[in-house]
Amino acid sequence: MLTNQDYICSIRKCYLFDGIKDEQLADAIKLLNGRIKNVVKDDYVVQLGGTIQYAGLLLKGKIESSFQNENFDQITMHTFTGGYLFGEGLVINHAKNSPVQVRAVEDSVVLFIDLEMIYAAADKSPIRNILARNLIKSLAKKNLILNQKVRILSQKSLRDRIFIYLRTLPKDKDGYVKIPFTQTALAEYLGVNRSALSRELGRMQNEGLLIVNKGKMKLH
Amino acid sequence: MLTNQDYICSIRKCYLFDGIKDEQLADAIKLLNGRIKNVVKDDYVVQLGGTIQYAGLLLKGKIESSFQNENFDQITMHTFTGGYLFGEGLVINHAKNSPVQVRAVEDSVVLFIDLEMIYAAADKSPIRNILARNLIKSLAKKNLILNQKVRILSQKSLRDRIFIYLRTLPKDKDGYVKIPFTQTALAEYLGVNRSALSRELGRMQNEGLLIVNKGKMKLH
DNA sequence: ATAAATTTGTTGCTGTGGCAACAGCTTTTT
DNA sequence: AAAAAGCTGTTGCCACAGCAACAAATTTAT
Numbered sequence: 001m002l003t004n005q006d007y008i009c010s011i012r013k014c015y016l017f018d019g020i021k022d023e024q025l026a027d028a029i030k031l032l033n034g035r036i037k038n039v040v041k042d043d044y045v046v047q048l049g050g051t052i053q054y055a056g057l058l059l060k061g062k063i064e065s066s067f068q069n070e071n072f073d074q075i076t077m078h079t080f081t082g083g084y085l086f087g088e089g090l091v092i093n094h095a096k097n098s099p100v101q102v103r104a105v106e107d108s109v110v111l112f113i114d115l116e117m118i119y120a121a122a123d124k125s126p127i128r129n130i131l132a133r134n135l136i137k138s139l140a141k142k143n144l145i146l147n148q149k150v151r152i153l154s155q156k157s158l159r160d161r162i163f164i165y166l167r168t169l170p171k172d173k174d175g176y177v178k179i180p181f182t183q184t185a186l187a188e189y190l191g192v193n194r195s196a197l198s199r200e201l202g203r204m205q206n207e208g209l210l211i212v213n214k215g216k217m218k219l220h
Numbered sequence: 221m222l223t224n225q226d227y228i229c230s231i232r233k234c235y236l237f238d239g240i241k242d243e244q245l246a247d248a249i250k251l252l253n254g255r256i257k258n259v260v261k262d263d264y265v266v267q268l269g270g271t272i273q274y275a276g277l278l279l280k281g282k283i284e285s286s287f288q289n290e291n292f293d294q295i296t297m298h299t300f301t302g303g304y305l306f307g308e309g310l311v312i313n314h315a316k317n318s319p320v321q322v323r324a325v326e327d328s329v330v331l332f333i334d335l336e337m338i339y340a341a342a343d344k345s346p347i348r349n350i351l352a353r354n355l356i357k358s359l360a361k362k363n364l365i366l367n368q369k370v371r372i373l374s375q376k377s378l379r380d381r382i383f384i385y386l387r388t389l390p391k392d393k394d395g396y397v398k399i400p401f402t403q404t405a406l407a408e409y410l411g412v413n414r415s416a417l418s419r420e421l422g423r424m425q426n427e428g429l430l431i432v433n434k435g436k437m438k439l440h
Numbered sequence: 441a442t443a444a445a446t447t448t449g450t451t452g453c454t455g456t457g458g459c460a461a462c463a464g465c466t467t468t469t470t
Numbered sequence: 471a472a473a474a475a476g477c478t479g480t481t482g483c484c485a486c487a488g489c490a491a492c493a494a495a496t497t498t499a500t
Binding site: 067075077088089090092093095099100118119124129132133135136137139140141142143144146147148149150151153154156164167168191 | 287295297308309310312313315319320338339344349352353355356357359360361362363364366367368369370371373374376384387388411
């Protein structure tokens with residue numbers, strides 16, 4: 001079933017199978033009723049407004065989650081590559097009417113898994129325990145990431161968004177923080193216009209609030 | 221330990237102890253190393269930048285989560301009453317430097333619990349399984365709520381925020397959706413100015429896009 | 441080394457929506 | 471029933487940030 005080494009690599013990128021040895025992987029996936037499916041480019045993995053029974057783990061390719069705004073424009077939320085787990089929240093809550101759609105932007109391979117198997121069954125295999133722990137950690141992690149994003153997006157001024165973002169990054173001994181984004185990507189993450197971000201960073205430097213230095217920044 | 225009926229009421233409001241009978245509640249709480257603590261008004265339950273070892277379940281009183289922006293103003297995120305579970309994400313991720321602080325706004329009682337007990341121990345009691353399932357569901361639910369909020373806050377125009385918000389609410393047979401907020405609270409949820417919201421709702425009605433009717437709205 | 445592609449800085453224009461202030465309504469309290 | 475508190479509609483003002491367009495700089499590809 002899982003002969004492709006690349007697929008195993010992808011699986012290892014997500015938390016869910018942490019602590020499960022390669023030789024147990026097949027058992028774990030079987031326990032989750034795992035099924036591998038090829039998805040051709042532009043096919044929908046999750047339909048807008050649809051129901052979703054299984055979480056997906058992207059083994060290969062590239063998929064994109066998006067939703068529609070008022071004008072029925074597609075707004076891309078995120079593009080994912082191998083190892084990304086999606087749909088957990090919807091599946092676990094038995095959500096109908098998915099508010100997002102997931103579409104393959106190139107030919108992809110997805111492993112569909114039934115997360116409810118983790119806690120639905122009566123037997124208590126050690127694998128089940130590990131999976132439960134990993135799922136909990138994975139969900140909690142997404143929670144933190146989303147919380148941080150909400151905190152940033154709740155700010156009205158661009159400057160406050162920058163401040164909050166910078167404050168959460170760890171400082172090195174000189175008080176600098178390393179920005180793991182290009183400025184373009186940072187603007188997208190902060191939910192602001194790219195040139196406005198550039199302008200504001202310039203202002204902040206003029207005011208002596210900030211030093212920008214090759215992908216590093218320092219406050220005050 | 222848990223003689224107060226009000227406390228049990230609060231506990232029942234959160235998912236975590238679903239499916240656990242009242243007579244097993246004490247066992248479940250013991251399993252989680254539960255400890256009840258009184259918190260006086262204005263005391264911090266979680267310090268900004270601090271570490272948090274236990275999740276908290278509010279049994280009585282009122283607490284508020286907030287964070288600080290650039291000017292070290294406190295920005296309130298949410299105010300909670302009995303039954304609210306907080307800090308799970310931070311605890312499970314062993315997060316240091318909490319980005320939020322939690323403060324009692326009136327004299328309160330909090331049950332601190334060690335969520336890691338759910339999956340850390342070797343024994344596999346049925347209670348542990350139930351707790352694991354409930355924690356997973358609870359985290360997944362928060363995930364959906366946060367996702368929805370991110371989707372709304374990512375919109376630049378107030379109108380799009382309104383559209384997205386309204387689209388997720390269930391319609392009644394006449395196509396109306398019931399708004400579970402006052403307009404003031406809705407503005408806060410959407411992250412916009414209250415009077416701007418009022419203005420925009422007026423505009424949309426003028427344009428024939430929306431009908432507002434006593435806490436109900438209808439699109440198109 | 442040159443070309444191509446991507447990223448960043450800059451600037452003018454413009455509109456949205458934040459803010460403050462007030463008035464008219466509800467709802468709650470006593 | 472009166473008073474207090476809270477919610478909603480309205481309006482003027484104006485700053486912030488979105489957008490477009492271009493140039494400069496940097497990175498990646500060939």
